[in-house]
Amino acid sequence: MTWFRPSWSNRRGTLPRLLFLLIAVLALFTVAEAQKKSSCIECHRRLDDPRLSTPAKLFANDIHGSRGLSCNDCHGGDPNDDSKEGAKDPRKGYLGKPKKLDIPAYCGKCHSDANLMKRFNPSLRVDQEREYYTSVHGKLLKAGEERVATCISCHSVHGIRAVNDPLSTVYPLNVAQTCAGCHANADLMRSFGIPTDQFEKYKSSVHAQALNQKQDLSAPTCNDCHGNHGATPPGIASVANVCGQCHARQAELFQTSPHKAAFDQKQLAECVTCHSNHAIAKPSDQLIGTEQGALCTECHHTGDKGFIAAGVMRSRINDLIASIDKSTSILNRAERAGMEVSKPKFELKNATDALTHARVMIHSSSPGEVEKIIGPGLEVSSKGYQAGLDALAERRFRRAGLAVSLVFILFLALLVYFKIRQIESRQSATE
Amino acid sequence: MQSIKDWADDRLAISSLAKLVKKKEVPIHRHAIWYYFGGMTLFLFTVQVVTGILLLLYYRPSSENAFESVQFIMTEVKFGWLIRSIHSWSANLMIATLFVHMFSVFFLRAYYPPREITWVSGVVLLFIVICFGFSGYLLPWNKLAFFATKVGTEIAGVVPVVGHPILRFLRGGDDVTGATLTRFYGFHVAVLPATATVFIGLHVMLVQLHGMSVPPSLSGQPVKKMKFVPNFLLRDLIGWILAIGVLAALAALFPWELGEKADAFAPAPEGIKPEWYFLFMFQTLKLLPAKIWKFDGEVLGILAFNAVALLLFVVPFVDRSSENHRRWMVFNLLGVVALLYIVVMTIVGYVT
Numbered sequence: 001m002t003w004f005r006p007s008w009s010n011r012r013g014t015l016p017r018l019l020f021l022l023i024a025v026l027a028l029f030t031v032a033e034a035q036k037k038s039s040c041i042e043c044h045r046r047l048d049d050p051r052l053s054t055p056a057k058l059f060a061n062d063i064h065g066s067r068g069l070s071c072n073d074c075h076g077g078d079p080n081d082d083s084k085e086g087a088k089d090p091r092k093g094y095l096g097k098p099k100k101l102d103i104p105a106y107c108g109k110c111h112s113d114a115n116l117m118k119r120f121n122p123s124l125r126v127d128q129e130r131e132y133y134t135s136v137h138g139k140l141l142k143a144g145e146e147r148v149a150t151c152i153s154c155h156s157v158h159g160i161r162a163v164n165d166p167l168s169t170v171y172p173l174n175v176a177q178t179c180a181g182c183h184a185n186a187d188l189m190r191s192f193g194i195p196t197d198q199f200e201k202y203k204s205s206v207h208a209q210a211l212n213q214k215q216d217l218s219a220p221t222c223n224d225c226h227g228n229h230g231a232t233p234p235g236i237a238s239v240a241n242v243c244g245q246c247h248a249r250q251a252e253l254f255q256t257s258p259h260k261a262a263f264d265q266k267q268l269a270e271c272v273t274c275h276s277n278h279a280i281a282k283p284s285d286q287l288i289g290t291e292q293g294a295l296c297t298e299c300h301h302t303g304d305k306g307f308i309a310a311g312v313m314r315s316r317i318n319d320l321i322a323s324i325d326k327s328t329s330i331l332n333r334a335e336r337a338g339m340e341v342s343k344p345k346f347e348l349k350n351a352t353d354a355l356t357h358a359r360v361m362i363h364s365s366s367p368g369e370v371e372k373i374i375g376p377g378l379e380v381s382s383k384g385y386q387a388g389l390d391a392l393a394e395r396r397f398r399r400a401g402l403a404v405s406l407v408f409i410l411f412l413a414l415l416v417y418f419k420i421r422q423i424e425s426r427q428s429a430t431e
Numbered sequence: 432m433q434s435i436k437d438w439a440d441d442r443l444a445i446s447s448l449a450k451l452v453k454k455k456e457v458p459i460h461r462h463a464i465w466y467y468f469g470g471m472t473l474f475l476f477t478v479q480v481v482t483g484i485l486l487l488l489y490y491r492p493s494s495e496n497a498f499e500s501v502q503f504i505m506t507e508v509k510f511g512w513l514i515r516s517i518h519s520w521s522a523n524l525m526i527a528t529l530f531v532h533m534f535s536v537f538f539l540r541a542y543y544p545p546r547e548i549t550w551v552s553g554v555v556l557l558f559i560v561i562c563f564g565f566s567g568y569l570l571p572w573n574k575l576a577f578f579a580t581k582v583g584t585e586i587a588g589v590v591p592v593v594g595h596p597i598l599r600f601l602r603g604g605d606d607v608t609g610a611t612l613t614r615f616y617g618f619h620v621a622v623l624p625a626t627a628t629v630f631i632g633l634h635v636m637l638v639q640l641h642g643m644s645v646p647p648s649l650s651g652q653p654v655k656k657m658k659f660v661p662n663f664l665l666r667d668l669i670g671w672i673l674a675i676g677v678l679a680a681l682a683a684l685f686p687w688e689l690g691e692k693a694d695a696f697a698p699a700p701e702g703i704k705p706e707w708y709f710l711f712m713f714q715t716l717k718l719l720p721a722k723i724w725k726f727d728g729e730v731l732g733i734l735a736f737n738a739v740a741l742l743l744f745v746v747p748f749v750d751r752s753s754e755n756h757r758r759w760m761v762f763n764l765l766g767v768v769a770l771l772y773i774v775v776m777t778i779v780g781y782v783t
Contacts, residue, residue, distance in 0.1 A: 338686045340505040340512065402683035409676040413669050420665045427662075 038079040039087050040071040058159030061167075067120050074106065101141060103150040104129050131229040138230075147188060154178055154228075170228075173211065175221040176202055198222075201279035209282075220246065243271040253363035258306075285321075288362055289314030312367040316374045317358055323381040324351050330388030337395050344387035351381040451639075455659035458645045465535035466643060466663075467670055468528050473631070474671045475525035478678070479563075482518040483620070490570070492616035494609030497572035498692040505689055516682035522564060524678070526708050529560055530773075537766050541644035542747035549637040550747045552630050558740070559627045564706060566619040572612060577693035578703050580615075581607045586716065589730050590737070606695070647753035704780065711776035712736055714783075739769075 044056035059065050064073070072079045076093035078086060088094045098106040108129030110116050117124050128151075132138040137148040154170055161168035169178045180199035182188055189196050202208050202222070210219035225242045226233060234242045244251030254260060254270060263270055274295050275283065287295045289310055290302075296310035327348055334341045354377025361370045440446050457466060489508055491500040504511035533553065536542060542550035569580045584607065588598030603610030645654055657663055705713050715736075719728035750762045 338684070338688070340502065340686065340689055342689060342691070343502060343506060398683045402679055405679050406676055409672055409679070413672045413676075416665055416669050416672065420662065420669075423661055423665070427658075 038070045038072075039082045040075075040077070040079050043082075043084070043087075055158040058157075062158055062160050063162050063165075064160065073110075100146045100150060101144070103152060104132050104138070104141070107151045128229045131227075135227070135229065135231045136233075147191075149182060153182065170223075172217045172219075172221055173215075175223055176208070179222045198278045201277075205278060205280045206282040207280060239269045239272050243275075247271075249360055250363045253361065257363060257365040259365055283359075285314065285317055285359070288317075306365070309365060309367050313362055313370045316367070316370060317355070317362075320351065320355050320358065320374050320377050320381065323378050323385070324348065324355065327351070327381045327384035327388060330385055330392070334388050334391035334395070337392070339391040339395055341387060341391050344384050344391075347380065347387075348384040351377045351384065353377075354380065452660050453658070455639070455642070456656040457643050457659050457663045459655040459657050460645070460649055462535075462539055462646050462649075465532075465539060467667060468532040468535060469638070470667045471670055471674065472525055472528045472532055473635070474667075474674060475521050475528060476627070476631070478521045478674075479518065479525065480624070482514050482521065485514045486518060487620065492570070492613055494572060494612055494693070497570060497612060498689075501571040501689060505686075512686055513679075513682050516685075516687045517678050519687035520678055520681045520685075522567060523707070524674070526560060526564060529557060530708075533557060534766065534770060537746070538763070539644065539646040540750070540753060541646075542750075543644070543647065543753075544747075544751060546637070546641050546644060547747035549634060549641065551744055552634040552637065554743045556627065556630050556634060557743075559623055559630065561708065563619065563623050563627070564708060566615040566623065568706060569612060569615045570619060571689060572693045573690035574693050574697065574700060575690050575703065577607060577695070578699045579705050580611065581699075582703065583705060583709070584611075586729075586733060589727075589733055591730060608695070650753075707777060707781075710780035711773045714776045714780035 041056045041059060044052055047053045047056075059071070070079055071077070072093075074095075075097075076095040077088050078092040078094075081087045081089075081092075086092075088096070111124075112126050112129045114126045117126050132151075133142060137150070140148045141150060156169050161171075163170050165171060166173065168174065176199060183194065184196050184199045186196045207220050210216045211221055223231070224245075241251075251271075260270075263273065274287065275281075286293050290297060290300075290307055291314075294310065294314070296306065300306035300310060328345075331341045331345050331348065335345070354373050358370050358373040358377065361373050364370070436445075457463070486504065489500055489504050489511065491497060501515065504515050506512075508514075536550065536553065565580075565583060569576045584598050584601045587601060588594045590597065599605065601611070601614070602608070603614045704710060712732075716729055716732045719732045721728050723731050746762075750758055753759055
């Protein structure tokens with residue numbers, strides 16, 4: 001009866017072999033641990049000068065550190081040597097702190113190497129360095145200007161975090177603040193002749209509200225319009241392409257509108273002329289039309305074709321708004337009265353969608369195209385109003401029906417009551 | 432005609448049953464009003480069965496169709512709104528009359544021997560009706576019902592050891608999904624009605640067997656009696672006719688809301704509350720501290736409610752006669768405290 005014994009217990013000397021294996025594994029772990037040693041961090045962390053100790057402390061949260069890289073992977077040297085001279089021996093490849101002009105190449109050593117980057121993040125682009133030199137920052141740096149942003153100005157240094165880490169300086173919610181570090185600095189920007197109010201303006205914009213208040217990470221911040229590594233301010237010719245990345249339909253309609261040729265002729269920046277740039281506000285219907293405050297009147301005057309078109313488009317949009325309000329109001333009234341109107345209320349959303357669509361269609365500058373959207377929208381809205389009227393009529397019918405039913409019910413109850421009295425008077429007479 | 436009657440009598444013993452019914456009498460005294468609540472609860476249950484069957488003609492039990500089918504009943508089906516509103520209002524009134532019936536039986540000590548099993552079957556019916564309410568609430572598959580079921584089943588899941596299996600059994604998985612709806616539908620239209628029919632049959636049969644109980648406080652006094660048929664039954668009938676009037680008025684003036692379709696990915700509506708008959712328990716669990724000594728406050732609260740539910744079953748076996756005056760007082764006090772607790776906590780739940 002040996003069938004139940006584990007096979008390893010059948011052989012002699014299994015236990016010593018297992019012990020040997022265990023010791024070997026432990027030894028391997030110890031060797032691996034020794035290889036990870038970094039005399040740079042151990043020594044720098046203890047230094048009194050914060051300029052020298054901070055990098056070592058910050059590195060604990062650095063993405064490079066978390067991927068197994070250490071000081072010597074950028075700075076060279078020997079992290080296994082405990083002496084300062086040995087660790088920072090140029091013969092062991094010690095490079096020291098790079099000069100500002102060399103920083104893009106310093107980072108690019110790895111980040112431009114597709115084969116190397118694949119090991120860490122196969123989806124990461126490797127053209128940042130090349131792109132950087134196409135940017136205003138890169139061009140100025142190449143020309144010897146050291147006061148421009150390099151990799152570490154935006155990504156920080158030693159405590160570099162992944163872009164999707166909310167604590168990263170280049171996380172969408174932090175980008176504007178990071179750019180403002182330089183671009184809101186009046187002393188620094190003065191010599192470049194660049195205004196410094198972009199950040200303040202941006203903070204008041206609809207984009208910043210979406211990003212910061214609604215935490216909508218798809219809302220644009222500086223780099224979404226200006227680019228990141230290849231950061232360049234969009235010129236008159238390309239501003240529509242920038243806005244069109246997100247507002248594609250509006251950009252497409254504008255390109256086919258009569259405004260396109262007129263703007264080109266007058267050298268006007270397309271979207272920005274009406275909507276502004278950094279302080280872009282939520283567009284309202286007041287922007288269009290012929291009334292005071294309407295942007296159209298800045299170029300168009302009473303009687304001209306554009307003036308008439310603007311008036312017609314605004315008036316039809318107002319018609320749809322009024323119709324939706326009227327339908328919503330009656331449906332809400334019916335709902336408050338307890339009527340089931342969720343279906344017409346849901347269908348009324350098609351009219352609201354038509355309104356949004358019409359507001360986009362304004363960019364075609366064509367009253368005919370706008371009418372193609374407004375017409376069906378008004379039809380949907382009228383149906384909603386009729387549904388509200390029907391619901392209120394049904395409510396009146398129910399109440400009338402209830403009154404009749406209650407009269408009948410009370411009459412029936414009275415009949416039963418008199419029947420009881422009749423029965424009981426007969427019973428007491430017989431008793 | 433006589434020959435048909437004789438033919439039926441030979442086979443169904445109708446005349447014997449009629450004699451039995453004619454013999455049945457109801458005591459008449461100052462507490463006799465409470466006798467009507469049992470009959471009223473049964474009447475409302477019948478309304479539930481009839482309106483429930485009518486709703487079944489159009490209701491479709493799936494997460495894709497349930498909301499739309501109830502919407503169709505409310506807007507397209509002739510008098511569908513009336514049937515659904517009566518079903519919902521009648522369910523709530525039935526639970527209310529059931530509570531009144533239970534407390535009146537408790538305070539009048541109608542559970543004294545030999546009526547212990549009548550009480551026990553009544554308590555079982557109370558829990559069946561609560562399960563009816565809980566399962567039926569989800570069926571329209573609207574937002575409020577979805578999240579109330581989520582919270583309700585989560586509470587069941589907190590119970591140590593058996594909690595998680597119960598939660599999975601109720602939900603048909605880890606989350607409230609279409610599987611939960613199908614399951615609740617099965618409970619609501621098959622399992623619970625079948626079980627309720629058995630216990631209602633037992634309960635009513637025992638009431639006929641033992642007759643109406645006369646409160647011990649009236650023992651020794653001469654008590655007048657009234658014939659069940661036709662005197663008491665016709666009085667019951669007036670109550671039922673008036674109940675139909677009340678239901679019609681509630682349905683016409685305050686049709687039962689449908690709300691928005693359930694969306695598992697939408698956030699829970701703010702200030703979500705369960706139906707009024709669960710509110711006192713919900714409020715208690717809200718007020719309990721997170722930790723009571725070393726134990727989780729919510730778990731202790733749920734275990735306490737389970738213990739009270741079990742205690743309800745043993746009431747007639749502990750309090751057996753009015754001779755022990757001290758016990759009489761203790762039970763009266765317990766009843767008053769329970770009643771006050773339910774009323775106060777329900778009000779607090781609504782106000783806060």
